[in-house]
Each structure stands twice: as structure tokens, then as C-alpha cells.
Amino acid sequence: MxxxxxxxxxxxxxxxxxxxxxxxxxxxxxxxxxxxxxxxxxVLLAKGAQIMAELFPGLFEELVAAGSTPAEMSDAAWFHSGYWLVRAKTGVIAYSQSRxxxxxxxxxxxxxxxxxxxxxxxxxxxxxxxxxxxxxxxxxxxxxxxxxxxxxxxxxxxxxxxxxxxxxxxxxxxxxxxxxQTLIKTDVCYTSRIFHRPKNHQADWLMVAIYAEPPHGKRVGMIFPIEKDRWIVTLAGYLKEQAPTDDAGFVEYSRSLARPDVYHAIKDAEPAGPIVQHKIPGSQRRxxxxxxxxxxxxxxxxxxxxxxxxxxxxxxxxxxxxxxxxxxxxxxxxxxxxxxxxxxxxxxxxxxxxxxxxxxxxxxMGHPEVEGARPPGFGFMSWYTKQIISLAARDEEVVRSFANVQHMLKSPATLFSPGMLWRILTARSPEAGASQSSS
Ligand SMILES: Cc1cc2nc3c(=O)[nH]c(=O)nc-3n(C[C@H](O)[C@H](O)[C@H](O)COP(=O)(O)OP(=O)(O)OC[C@H]3O[C@@H](n4cnc5c(N)ncnc54)[C@H](O)[C@@H]3O)c2cc1C
Known part of the structure; x- marks a missing residue:
């Protein structure tokens, strides 16, 4: 690319x-x-899509005509660090299709x-x-x-x-x-399979992401819509954690994620391709x-x-x-x-x-097993991020700021604005996982 x-x-x-x-x-x-x-x-982040649309006018219209799904936060069931993020309209659009x-x-x-x-x-x-x-x-x-x-x-x-x-x-x-060179060793393993989207499938999401909850959670599950009415489903793991590559094992493993939504969606779905696996040692910089x-x-x-x-x-x-x-x-x-x-x-x-x-x-670095010096202020940053996520479980404005930063449209400095600091300082802790359920 x-x-x-x-x-x-x-x-x-x-x-x-x-x-x-x-x-x-x-x-x-x-x-x-x-x-x-x-x-x-x-996933193509909104900033990447913006650049590609400038370089190739009409590209995304063409992709949508070929089966790509435009989606935003309100279409995604996203369980992050113990919370379901609120389904806010953010105006941040991501396009979902096969790579x-x-x-x-x-x-x-x-x-x-x-x-x-x-x-x-x-x-x-x-x-x-x-x-x-x-x-x-x-x-x-x-x-x-x-x-x-x-x-x-x-x-x-x-x-x-x-x-x-x-x-x-x-x-x-x-x-x-x-x-x-620098390598942040996380030994990530992706195990993925394409499924036909079940015709009778009814859910209020277009995509699901169940993220690992550091420091202990190491399993991630995601479902994204791709062209021809299919889902691409991945079960990923940090630190050598990996999903099985046999039919039954793959589905069963999805049940072990922090929330069972991926399991419920795929347990009766018809596979549309083989199970494939890819290992990535970690982020690498030259x-x-x-x-x-x-x-x-x-x-x-x-x-x-x-x-x-x-x-x-x-x-x-x-x-x-x-x-x-x-x-x-x-x-x-x-x-x-x-x-x-x-x-x-x-x-x-x-x-x-x-x-x-x-x-x-x-x-x-939120995973204690990941080696490497934590930057100064890392403890505070981890705490602050956790506060942002917990607020994003119920505050639409926070979700909007978070989505803009996540999609590289705005600087992380926006998460430290006086308004955001006020929201964090005056917030009461919600019950983890208590926000909306996805399915
Ligand atoms: C499992 C997985 C999931 C990912 N998910 C995402 C995601 O959700 N969103 C995202 O943005 N990114 C994702 N990425 C990262 C993304 O795939 C890469 O960042 C991106 O493909 C890098 O593009 P590139 O052009 O630099 O390299 P590549 O895509 O690797 O392309 C390199 C090209 O060079 C060719 N080549 C190599 N050596 C030679 C040679 N000696 N002579 C001639 N040709 C050569 C190869 O054949 C290939 O065509 C993911 C990566 C992995 C592994």
C-alpha cells in the first residue's frame, strides 16, 4: 500500500x-x-481514508459500490478495558472491506x-x-x-x-x-476466518471488537463486515496467546473472550474460507x-x-x-x-x-510482561487513559474526542483539554462492563 x-x-x-x-x-x-x-x-483509519480520497477522488464511492461498508462508532459494539463504549455519532467514518x-x-x-x-x-x-x-x-x-x-x-x-x-x-x-532498530516484543498472533453473514442475523451493530483488558487479558476478538455479505472474524492474542486453527476450537475459543458477543454471532454461521494464522513479533522501528x-x-x-x-x-x-x-x-x-x-x-x-x-x-506497555523502559509519566498516562475509556462508556462527547484521536484526525492533546480534565475530575466511576450490552 x-x-x-x-x-x-x-x-x-x-x-x-x-x-x-x-x-x-x-x-x-x-x-x-x-x-x-x-x-x-x-481497518482503514479515517485519516488514512482522507489521504487516499485526496489522492484518488471517487475511490470510496467505488469501494462502497463494490461492497465496502461505511461505519462509525454508533455502528460498532466496542468493549474496551472493561467497558462498552457508548454508541455515539462521531462523524468519524471508517470503511470496512477486505484488504x-x-x-x-x-x-x-x-x-x-x-x-x-x-x-x-x-x-x-x-x-x-x-x-x-x-x-x-x-x-x-x-x-x-x-x-x-x-x-x-x-x-x-x-x-x-x-x-x-x-x-x-x-x-x-x-x-x-x-x-x-527497536522492537517492542508483544508476540501477537492473528487467527482469522471469513464467514457468510447469517441471513437471519439480528444485532444492533455492524462490527464488534472485544479488546483485551491489560494487565491480565490477552485475548481479542473482532468481527468486521466485508464485501459479498460476509464477515471477517479474527481471534487475536498477545504474548504468545493463540487461538486454535480447527473449526470447533476456533468457535469455542471465541467464547473465552471478555464478552461472548463474537461467539454468539459465529457459533451458527457458515464459514466462507479456511482458518488462517499470522504471527507478528511486535512493533518494529528502523x-x-x-x-x-x-x-x-x-x-x-x-x-x-x-x-x-x-x-x-x-x-x-x-x-x-x-x-x-x-x-x-x-x-x-x-x-x-x-x-x-x-x-x-x-x-x-x-x-x-x-x-x-x-x-x-x-x-x-500496559501488559507488564512486555519488556522495555516505560516512558516518564507512563503510570499517570495509563490511569488517565483508563479514566477516558470509563467516561467513554457513557459520555458521547468523550467518545467523539476519543474517536478523533484514535483515527489520527486530531492530536491526543485534545484529550487533555480543560473541558476533558473537568469531566474526568468530576466523574463518578461507572460499574465496569455495566454500560449497554451489544447483542
Ligand atoms: C495480521 C495483520 C493485520 C493488520 N491489520 C491492519 C489494520 O487493521 N489496519 C492497518 O492500517 N494496517 C494493518 N496491518 C498493517 C498493514 O498490513 C501494513 O502496515 C501495510 O501492509 C504496510 O504496507 P507496505 O506497503 O509498507 O508493505 P507491504 O504491504 O508488506 O507491501 C510490501 C510489498 O513489497 C513487495 N516486496 C517485498 N520485497 C520485495 C523485493 N525484494 N522486491 C520486490 N518487491 C518486494 C511485497 O511483495 C509487497 O507487495 C496489519 C498487519 C498484519 C500483519
């Missing part, structure tokens, strides 16, 4: 953009080897751009550089069954090859130091901004730089924010020159990652 969005932005500023992809790109929404995660639910459908529609738009060329079934194998290695000039390429070739003499190389990006090793081969030396004419973005714990739904949006940063950096370059672009971009990436990284890390 980061590569597709970057291609769209680059196509406005360069005569020709070549998209290199290891897989064969098919004209359909089916999963492929290079993106196994797309078989699992993918395959979203990728396919975006890919169709990108491939239709007149100056975009695709080289699929083609694996990037390393960088080509100027004789003193200070500037990247191209990439080495390999197609199965063929001799290695090169794509040389290019103005800019963008690595959007995802979490498994080889840029750290390729830069080392050119004499650069190893990029510093700090290119901290390297003492970095070559010119190279940009690394998307999961290649920052791959977040997927449970918070921020990955595609964080990639989109980095692409918009690239767009801004390109706009600010002197005409006809790319000198300094790579340095300016990598130095500014932390500013766009600050919010998603902090949000993911603070929730992960």
Missing part, C-alpha cells in the same frame, strides 16, 4: 515511475504471497496512470551506487529463471518493500553503519533518522521503516502519512534538484510516526 501511494505521488513529479514488485500482480482482490497479512481484517479489495481498487488507479510502468515478478536484490557510494543510482533485479539485470541511472529509489525490507543489509554492503551517514537519492517508507502492532489498525495510515511527508519534501526541493531530499525526509519521518508509535507502545 505504501508503494502504491508513493507511486501516485511520484507520478506527479517525475517523467516516469517504475513500480517493481516481486509477486505477479493479478487483476483481482485475491491474496498473494508477498502480502499474507491481507487475509486478516484491515484485498482495497489494494485492488488502489492498484487499478495507480496502474492506470500514464507514466507508471510495472515490473512484476521481479525481485529487488540490492542497490547500485555512485563510485563513492554516497548516492543511490538504481537497483539490481532478478526475475525467476532469468539472469540478473539492473535498473540504473534513476533519479530516486523508494523502498516500500515492507517489514522484511533488505535496506539495512544493502546499506551495510555499501559501507554504511547498521541502522539502529531509525534511519539516527544514522550518521545515509546515501542521497534513497527514501525508505511504510512498514520498511515502521511496522506497528496491527491490533491498533494504524499500519496503512502511518504509511500514507509518510507518503504525504515525501510529497511535502518534494514540493520544498529547489527546482530540478533532489540533493538533500533523502536526508530531509529521513530526519522528518519521526515527526509523523510519533503519534501512531506512542499510541501503540502505550497500549502494548
Amino acid at each position: 505504501a508503494g502504491l501511494l508513493a507511486t501516485r505521488v511520484l507520478s506527479e513529479r517525475f517523467e516516469k515511475v517504475t513500480l517493481v514488485e516481486r509477486d505477479a500482480l493479478q487483476d483481482n482482490p485475491e491474496p498473494r504471497k508477498g502480502t499474507p497479512q491481507i487475509q486478516h481484517p484491515h 484485498g479489495l482495497l489494494d485492488w481498487k488502489v492498484r487499478q488507479r495507480v496502474l492506470a496512470l500514464p507514466n507508471v510502468e510495472v515490473m512484476d515478478r521481479c525481485e529487488a536484490k540490492g542497490y547500485l551506487a555512485s563510485p563513492d557510494n554516497t548516492r543511490i543510482t538504481g537497483i539490481r533485479l532478478h526475475r525467476k529463471g532469468e539472469a540478473e539485470t539492473t535498473l540504473d541511472g534513476v533519479d530516486l529509489v523508494v523502498d516500500a518493500s515492507g517489514r522484511g525490507s533488505q535496506t539495512p543489509q544493502w546499506l551495510e554492503q555499501l559501507g554504511y553503519p547498521r541502522v539502529p 531509525h534511519y533518522d539516527q544514522m550518521s551517514r545515509f546515501p542521497e537519492h534513497l527514501v525508505v517508507l511504510g512498514d520498511s521503516v515502521c511496522s506497528l502492532n496491527p491490533l491498533y489498525g494504524q499500519g496503512m495510515t502511518s504509511g500514507a502519512l509518510q507518503v504525504m511527508l515525501l510529497d511535502k519534501c518534494l514540493r520544498n526541493q529547489p527546482a530540478g534538484s533532489l540533493t538533500g531530499l533523502a536526508q530531509r525526509f529521513r530526519k522528518q519521518v519521526p515527526s509523523v510516526l510519533l503519534l501512531p508509535w506512542m499510541m501503540a507502545m502505550s497500549q502494548d
Whole structure:
């Protein structure tokens, strides 16, 4: 997704953009080897949707026509930290569809751009550089069954090859130091299955999310509507907790979540596909901004730089924010020159990652088993967040603020406004789990 969005932005500023992809790109929404995660639910946060709608006018109308469901907080039964969040109208719209459908529609738009060329079934194998290695000039390429070739003499190389990006090793081969990395180890496991939505199903929600309750709860369950009147259901676990992959075990495990709503919904539902599993070691960050030396004419973005714990739904949006940063950096370059672009971009990436990284890390660190130094004030922040959630169980205004922050539309500072502080200080504790029930 980061590569597709970057291609769209680059196509406005360069005569020709070549998209290199290891897989064969098919004209359909089916999963492929290079993106196994797309078989699992993918929430597109409202900020990400806003960016995509700007880049591709009419995209979401097209998605809705293809079966995507627009939904907001009032459509979601969300059990968070021991409370059902109140179903408030927030105006924050998220679109629910399979990740395959979203990728396919975006890919169709990108491939239709007149100056975009695709080289699929083609694996990037390393960088080509100027004789003193200070500037990247191209990439080495390999197609199965063929001799290695090169794509040389290019103005800019963008690595959007995802979490498994080889840029750290390729830069080392050119004499650069190893990029510093951070891993917040949470050992998350997703186990997912698509179901036909039962014809007689009656509930007052379009989607359900039963979140783990730190410090002890480690199980998460979610149901999202996807095209063709189906649900994608995931049972996820933190810290090596994982759901079974057999039919009966999957359903039975859903009964063990903090609330039984997922179980009630799927126990008689007809499966529409196999049970699939994906393990994620945790949020991973490559700090290119901290390297003492970095070559010119190279940009690394998307999961290649920052791959977040997927449970918070921020990955595609964080990639989109980095692409918009690239767009801004390109706009600010002197005409006809790319000198300094790579340095300016990598130095500014932390500013766009600050919010998603902090949000993911603070929730992960709520589990005492997760290793790593807690930032100063962590205890207070955890307490404060708990107060916000408990208020969100009955105060629509709080839900509106919370949704805007969660969807990266507004700064977390809005949760510390004088009005919010007053609400928290004057609130009486509600009984946990006592708010509305979902089904
Ligand atoms: C289980 C799970 C659930 C998730 N849920 C959400 C969610 O709800 N919301 C959300 O926003 N995000 C979610 N994410 C995160 C999201 O999937 C990623 O953030 C996003 O896909 C990253 O996009 P990317 O373009 O950087 O990398 P990728 O999507 O990984 O794409 C990388 C591309 O590069 C290609 N490639 C790799 N190496 C090479 C090479 N050497 N040569 C040529 N091509 C290569 C691959 O084939 C692939 O097409 C989830 C992730 C997982 C694992």
C-alpha cells in the first residue's frame, strides 16, 4: 500500500515511475504471497481514508459500490478495558472491506496512470551506487529463471518493500553503519476466518471488537463486515496467546473472550474460507533518522521503516502519512534538484510516526510482561487513559474526542483539554462492563 501511494505521488513529479514488485500482480482482490497479512481484517483509519480520497477522488464511492461498508462508532459494539463504549455519532467514518479489495481498487488507479510502468515478478536484490557510494543510482533485479539485470541511472529509489525490507543489509554492503532498530516484543498472533453473514442475523451493530483488558487479558476478538455479505472474524492474542486453527476450537475459543458477543454471532454461521494464522513479533522501528551517514537519492517508507502492532489498525495510515511527508519534501526541493531530499525526509519521518508509535507502545506497555523502559509519566498516562475509556462508556462527547484521536484526525492533546480534565475530575466511576450490552 505504501508503494502504491508513493507511486501516485511520484507520478506527479517525475517523467516516469517504475513500480517493481516481486509477486505477479493479478487483476483481482485475491491474496498473494508477498502480502499474507491481507487475509486478516484491515481497518482503514479515517485519516488514512482522507489521504487516499485526496489522492484518488471517487475511490470510496467505488469501494462502497463494490461492497465496502461505511461505519462509525454508533455502528460498532466496542468493549474496551472493561467497558462498552457508548454508541455515539462521531462523524468519524471508517470503511470496512477486505484488504484485498482495497489494494485492488488502489492498484487499478495507480496502474492506470500514464507514466507508471510495472515490473512484476521481479525481485529487488540490492542497490547500485555512485563510485563513492554516497548516492543511490538504481537497483539490481532478478526475475525467476532469468539472469540478473539492473535498473540504473534513476533519479530516486523508494523502498516500500515492507517489514522484511533488505535496506539495512544493502546499506551495510555499501559501507554504511547498521541502522539502529527497536522492537517492542508483544508476540501477537492473528487467527482469522471469513464467514457468510447469517441471513437471519439480528444485532444492533455492524462490527464488534472485544479488546483485551491489560494487565491480565490477552485475548481479542473482532468481527468486521466485508464485501459479498460476509464477515471477517479474527481471534487475536498477545504474548504468545493463540487461538486454535480447527473449526470447533476456533468457535469455542471465541467464547473465552471478555464478552461472548463474537461467539454468539459465529457459533451458527457458515464459514466462507479456511482458518488462517499470522504471527507478528511486535512493533518494529528502523531509525534511519539516527544514522550518521545515509546515501542521497534513497527514501525508505511504510512498514520498511515502521511496522506497528496491527491490533491498533494504524499500519496503512502511518504509511500514507509518510507518503504525504515525501510529497511535502518534494514540493520544498529547489527546482530540478533532489540533493538533500533523502536526508530531509529521513530526519522528518519521526515527526509523523510519533503519534501512531506512542499510541501503540502505550497500549502494548500496559501488559507488564512486555519488556522495555516505560516512558516518564507512563503510570499517570495509563490511569488517565483508563479514566477516558470509563467516561467513554457513557459520555458521547468523550467518545467523539476519543474517536478523533484514535483515527489520527486530531492530536491526543485534545484529550487533555480543560473541558476533558473537568469531566474526568468530576466523574463518578461507572460499574465496569455495566454500560449497554451489544447483542
Ligand atoms: C495480521 C495483520 C493485520 C493488520 N491489520 C491492519 C489494520 O487493521 N489496519 C492497518 O492500517 N494496517 C494493518 N496491518 C498493517 C498493514 O498490513 C501494513 O502496515 C501495510 O501492509 C504496510 O504496507 P507496505 O506497503 O509498507 O508493505 P507491504 O504491504 O508488506 O507491501 C510490501 C510489498 O513489497 C513487495 N516486496 C517485498 N520485497 C520485495 C523485493 N525484494 N522486491 C520486490 N518487491 C518486494 C511485497 O511483495 C509487497 O507487495 C496489519 C498487519 C498484519 C500483519
